[in-house]
Amino acid sequence: xxxxxxxxxxxxxxxxxxxxxxxxxxxxxxxxxxxxxxxxxxxxxxxxxxxxxxxxxxxxxxxxxxxxxxxxxxxxxxxxxxxxxxxxxxxxxxxxxxxxxxxxxxxxxxxxx
Amino acid sequence: xxxxxxxxxxxxxxxxxxxxxxxxxxxxxxxxxxxxxxxxxxxxxxxxxxxxxxxxxxxxxxxxxxxxxxxxxxxxxxxxxxxxxxxxxxxxxxxxxxxxxxxxxxxxxxx
Numbered sequence: 001x002x003x004x005x006x007x008x009x010x011x012x013x014x015x016x017x018x019x020x021x022x023x024x025x026x027x028x029x030x031x032x033x034x035x036x037x038x039x040x041x042x043x044x045x046x047x048x049x050x051x052x053x054x055x056x057x058x059x060x061x062x063x064x065x066x067x068x069x070x071x072x073x074x075x076x077x078x079x080x081x082x083x084x085x086x087x088x089x090x091x092x093x094x095x096x097x098x099x100x101x102x103x104x105x106x107x108x109x110x111x112x113x
Numbered sequence: 114x115x116x117x118x119x120x121x122x123x124x125x126x127x128x129x130x131x132x133x134x135x136x137x138x139x140x141x142x143x144x145x146x147x148x149x150x151x152x153x154x155x156x157x158x159x160x161x162x163x164x165x166x167x168x169x170x171x172x173x174x175x176x177x178x179x180x181x182x183x184x185x186x187x188x189x190x191x192x193x194x195x196x197x198x199x200x201x202x203x204x205x206x207x208x209x210x211x212x213x214x215x216x217x218x219x220x221x222x223x224x
Contacts, residue, residue, distance in 0.1 A: 001159070031210060042202065042216045043157070092156055101147055102212060104156035 002027050002095050004105035012111045013083055020079045021108045023093030028073035034066070035092040037107070043092065049076040083112045115140040117205050119215025127223050132193050134218045136203035137185040143207035146186045148177060151200045151217075160201075161188070193222045 003026040013019050023032065032049040047055040047068055055068035070076040080087055088111050096102040116139040126132050136146075144165040149157035163170045163177045163186065170177050174193075179186040186205075190197055200219050204212035 004156075033211070040217075043214045045211060048211070094156075096210070101159050101162055103159060104149075106154070106156040 006105035010109040018081045029095040029097040031096045037090040115213040117215045125221045132190045134188045138205040143205040145206040149202045
């Protein structure tokens with residue numbers, strides 16, 4: 001199964017600033033995703049990161065707030081822009097290759113003061 | 114779209130007992146059902162999955178059953194150990210490549 005590394009693992013940020021989270025997969029995968037998980041809650045899909053084209057965002061999430069890059073088949077970034085305390089959450093990267101199961105990184109724990 | 118209900122939200126058992134977590138789904142086209150275990154400070158880890166052409170699958174102390182007619186599937190953990198304590202998520206996936214997750218079950222195994 002794919003090994004997924006996320007950086008940073010946690011951060012504390014000031015409101016109004018932006019943070020970019022990196023996700024590296026140890027093998028080429030067709031699909032990469034970004035999720036948000038509030039403490040004690042389930043997983044909410046933010047967007048699908050498409051290689052070479054704009055990400056596909058779920059309802060309630062917009063590109064201006066969560067710009068995503070995917071320059072190749074093993075790497076993606078998620079930026080949380082103009083952060084407010086409501087953005088405090090765990091952000092998870094996941095990867096899936098064709099009919100294989102979806103695998104997750106360990107997440108980035110983000111707190112905004 | 115797909116809707117996945119998961120019960121119970123919290124499950125407390127004694128070490129050595131069995132634990133059962135149940136999920137129902139709404140989309141009859143769903144054909145893949147993974148289960149994830151999430152330990153504190155970690156991401157969800159796939160522990161077992163089942164496809165719609167199979168009714169049951171086992172892996173050591175873990176088993177998953179699927180009832181397509183009733184549209185429900187369950188995770189069974191036998192001989193529970195303290196290290197089984199975690200949050201467990203079920204998911205269902207059909208025509209879309211994106212699975213729908215349940216709300217999670219916090220399993221607590223008391224030594």
